[in-house]
Amino acid sequence: MQGIYIHIPFCKQACTYCDFHFSTLLKNKTEVVDAICKEIELRKGYLETKNINSIYFGGGTPSLLDKNELGRIFEALRKYFTWDKSAEITLECNPDDLSSEKLDELKAFGINRLSIGLQSFNDEELKWMNRAHNAKESEACIKLAQDKGFGNITIDLMYGSKFQSLESWEKTLLKALSLNVQHISSYNLTVENKTALGISVAKGLEPNVDDEKSSQQFLLMAELLEKNGFVHYEISNFGKPDFFAVHNSNYWKGAKYIGIGPSAHSYNGKERQWNIANNSSYAKAISYNLPYFEIETLTPDNRYNEYILTGLRTIWGCDLNFIEENFGRSFAEHFEKKIKNYLPEFVTENNSVYVLTKKGRLFADKIAGELFV
Ligand code: SF4
Numbered sequence: 587m588q589g590i591y592i593h594i595p596f597c598k599q600a601c602t603y604c605d606f607h608f609s610t611l612l613k614n615k616t617e618v619v620d621a622i623c624k625e626i627e628l629r630k631g632y633l634e635t636k637n638i639n640s641i642y643f644g645g646g647t648p649s650l651l652d653k654n655e656l657g658r659i660f661e662a663l664r665k666y667f668t669w670d671k672s673a674e675i676t677l678e679c680n681p682d683d684l685s686s687e688k689l690d691e692l693k694a695f696g697i698n699r700l701s702i703g704l705q706s707f708n709d710e711e712l713k714w715m716n717r718a719h720n721a722k723e724s725e726a727c728i729k730l731a732q733d734k735g736f737g738n739i740t741i742d743l744m745y746g747s748k749f750q751s752l753e754s755w756e757k758t759l760l761k762a763l764s765l766n767v768q769h770i771s772s773y774n775l776t777v778e779n780k781t782a783l784g785i786s787v788a789k790g791l792e793p794n795v796d797d798e799k800s801s802q803q804f805l806l807m808a809e810l811l812e813k814n815g816f817v818h819y820e821i822s823n824f825g826k827p828d829f830f831a832v833h834n835s836n837y838w839k840g841a842k843y844i845g846i847g848p849s850a851h852s853y854n855g856k857e858r859q860w861n862i863a864n865n866s867s868y869a870k871a872i873s874y875n876l877p878y879f880e881i882e883t884l885t886p887d888n889r890y891n892e893y894i895l896t897g898l899r900t901i902w903g904c905d906l907n908f909i910e911e912n913f914g915r916s917f918a919e920h921f922e923k924k925i926k927n928y929l930p931e932f933v934t935e936n937n938s939v940y941v942l943t944k945k946g947r948l949f950a951d952k953i954a955g956e957l958f959v
């Protein structure tokens with residue numbers, strides 16, 4: 587199991603809360619796509635084999651790529667990698683880009699999973715987020731994509747904003763359920779310092795996120811989605827059986843992946859590396875054969891901590907035997923001693939596999955922090 591992530595670092599406009607790497611200056615899109623195609627060639631030997639089971643176009647807004655740009659990236663991928671029909675090929679998109687023609691193009695390229703950034707069904711909230719679409723467009727694009735035969739659609743929703751009461755969040759979730767999508771990713775609004783929202787909060791112009799309200803919204807979401815056939819398989823992710831995200835599950839299970847494009851991260855089991863998070867510096871470095879990434883060799887401590895952080899967030903949990911086999915007896919002893927403090931209220935144990943309870947999910951990062959070495 588190994589995959590390729592391709593970061594498309596362009597957006598029409600900046601959402602107020604977003605701290606991903608992107609630029610709203612689209613003028614060097616061709617230059618960056620050229621560099622992405624060249625990087626695919628440069629990285630052809632990074633994984634153990636050429637066969638992959640997932641390709642994920644993330645961003646930024648990959649649906650801003652035109653037919654020619656996407657075609658060039660696929661051409662480079664096909665030259666150096668192989669995948670079969672069962673591979674998951676996801677493209678993140680925004681509702682305002684999903685015209686009938688666009689959806690036909692995506693389908694023709696073999697994209698079989700759409701990740702649509704809806705965020706909210708409330709126009710006032712979407713405006714506050716500075717999203718480029720409205721609620722009507724969100725609903726319409728999902729129906730259109732389904733009519734075009736996309737049978738694996740995930741949507742992003744955000745909770746925790748000042749606009750949301752428990753009642754309005756429930757309405758949003760019911761609306762999402764009525765659209766018959768296969769997967770929902772839902773994140774608590776996080777106020778990041780350098781974003782427009784972060785600056786407004788620091789100046790006292792906007793309220794910070796109310797953690798108590800967010801916790802209630804999280805619990806309501808888990809209950810409602812599980813009642814409607816979704817499996818809560820990762821803290822922020824819910825999927826119908828057979829529709830868990832292959833690409834993200836690979837990350838959570840420690841599989842190897844290549845990250846292509848500005849700011850993208852890669853992992854080969856021993857090292858992590860991350861590309862320059864600046865579009866023109868990345869493109870120049872690639873075209874002049876200059877260094878375009880930094881690299882870190884992971885220590886056993888790093889690898890153990892990552893296993894705990896990601897594993898604990900999933901329904902697959904953390905396996906004591908795996909820890910002993912992969913990191914050694916002392917790590918297993920440390921883990922066992924610490925995790926016992928959380929039984930049975932926050933963590934359950936079955937055959938030496940430890941999984942968070944519903945209540946424990948609210949404190950996943952805190953519990954993981956206690957288990958770190
Ligand atoms: S569209 Fe996505 S990546 Fe772009 S600014 Fe908004 S949240 Fe960030």
